Amino acid sequence: MDSIIQTYQLTKTFKNEEIIEPLDFTLRKGEICALIGKNGAGKSTFFKMLAGQLMPTTGDIQLFGKSGKKIGKSKKRMGFMIETPEFFPDFTATQNLEYFRIQRGVTEKKRIYEVLQIVDLANQKKKRFKDYSMGMKQRLGIALCLLSSPDCLVLDEPINGLDAEGIMEIRKLLLKLNQEKQITILVSSHILTELQLLATRFVFLKNGVIVDDLSKQTLDEKSKKQIHLKVDDVAKAARLLEQGYADIQYKILPDHLITIQNHVEEGGEINRLLIDNEVFVMEFRMEALNLEEYFLGLVEGNEK
Structure with a gap:
């Protein structure tokens, strides 16, 4: 070009x-x-x-x-x-x-x-x-x-x-x-x-x-919505997600947190899957990555 x-x-x-x-x-x-x-x-x-x-x-x-x-x-x-x-x-x-x-x-x-x-x-x-x-x-x-x-x-x-x-x-x-x-x-x-x-x-x-x-x-891609989960048993939740959704894209974070990047529209079914299999869901929410905050983090600081 x-x-x-x-x-x-x-x-x-x-x-x-x-x-x-x-x-x-x-x-x-x-x-x-x-x-x-x-x-x-x-x-x-x-x-x-x-x-x-x-x-x-x-x-x-x-x-x-x-x-x-x-x-x-x-x-x-x-x-x-x-x-x-x-x-x-x-x-x-x-x-x-x-x-x-x-x-x-x-x-x-x-x-x-x-x-x-x-x-x-x-x-x-x-x-x-x-x-x-x-x-x-x-x-x-x-x-x-x-x-x-x-x-x-x-x-x-x-x-x-x-x-x-x-x-x-x-x-x-x-x-x-x-x-x-x-x-x-x-x-x-x-x-x-x-x-x-x-x-x-x-x-x-x-x-x-x-x-x-x-x-x-x-x-x-960075601004797509994702599911944010906090569960008592991260390993069991991850196993259930992989069994239920072959192409699941997720990340395990500290403090029992899991973020799911796809199947966002099936959030209700995912929540039900975990509860039915005795995974205690302490927190469940949809969130879009806040690009303003992310990129202000890149550019803030002591400007010249």
Whole structure:
């Protein structure tokens, strides 16, 4: 698969403090990759290096296979929204984008209408930016990213501060850009539950270090429901489970606990099987693994 972004041993140090430790990362064509970490984990620093707003201390960045002096041309194929863009408050969306179109040397004037259509702001012709909702402002920021018809978007916290409706609008927009326009997306957030609905890959950053890198399939596997049992005789319970269900998937934990990963919908029958065979069930419950807690465990701690 073609790589869009590739970093090799990328580091960033401020005043002798290493914000990004040697970081190897690859973004492949077609992905929606979520970069997840608490505030201060190094997400924005990493994005600013990709955008050329900060120079790496050491290491190398490749965009579309180009690095060094050749990277400039590749950057034109990227759209960055690292901080909220500074729009003119008294301008409409069209007026704001016309200013940036001229500034950025985008020749086709009709591109403004096209991007406003994509982000669903084409019908807001007279509304001035200062009267926009937060969600509309974020969508205009994405429209600005799209002005030069990029192949890849890098978005830093695009859903931060949005209400539920605004978050849903941004999610639908990013999915549309990825699926209909084939735009690869690297997006950061600390809101895991929302990113689960959007991303195809999840990279977790802590203190400038990647601590986990999972596909959506792996993440979904981790979030499946399971049966949680506490019994007086673990060995007998395990034997009964294996006799009753040939393909049973279970784990024996300390303190007489057993977790069962499949046959979850047959929980009642499993409970009855144990009771009928004189296994005392002290606790029986269904639970989904709490991904927020699990992954906050990965990324919490003393952030730089």
